[in-house]
Amino acid sequence: MTREAMIQVIDEIVARPGAAKALLDDYLARYAPGARDRGMVLEQILVSPPMWLDDQSNTLTIRWSLRDTAAWWRMRAVGGNDPDVAAWWAEVDARAVSRRRSFAAEPADIGALCDV
Template identity: 80%
Template sequence: MATGERRIIQAIDEIVAKPGEGKALLDDYLARYAPGARARGMVLEQVLVSPPMWLDDQSNTLSFRWSIADTGGWWQMRFVGGNDPEVIAWWAEADARAVSRRRFFAAEPVDIEGLCHV
């Protein structure tokens, strides 16, 4: 990679918590999931809560934006996380406390060319 060349992949987790579970699910994600994700090379860039208040009778949406250095880092993150029983168990527990969740990957247009040539 040339000096200054970027190849950043963003991983975005979006979890819609069951009513009243937003704060606890956020705390659990940060305490139990995030340390392992960091060890797998992911960098937590942003955490958002919508709406911006804790709700007892409605759902909060929790959004976590991670960055991954490059395509090799993405494959490493996928392989290690997908084969770690603790990660699998954590997501199963989170699913029981959520209405829905999704993870998607994205990149800035400037990074796409470099990400396609691996």
């Protein structure tokens, strides 16, 4: 059985000091269900450093996957036109020092992902 090419979506959020646990709980309760509805599959959550800090920032790294390029475009189209998604990220911006989203793929998947 051949593995399908996948796109990884990586959210990296540096929470304000003492806010990481609550921000992650809200992310999972309020953002994740809609992300799943948009075809995203939650793969991994990492907290750095590996303890909840009260007086410093934690970095939350949340990795999702999308099964192919068409799924990426669907996710972007639906999420980009949903005012609730924009409102969510605006709220995160108020609770975070910084955030970024990146997209990646394994080198072996790039050819298949580019053949659309």
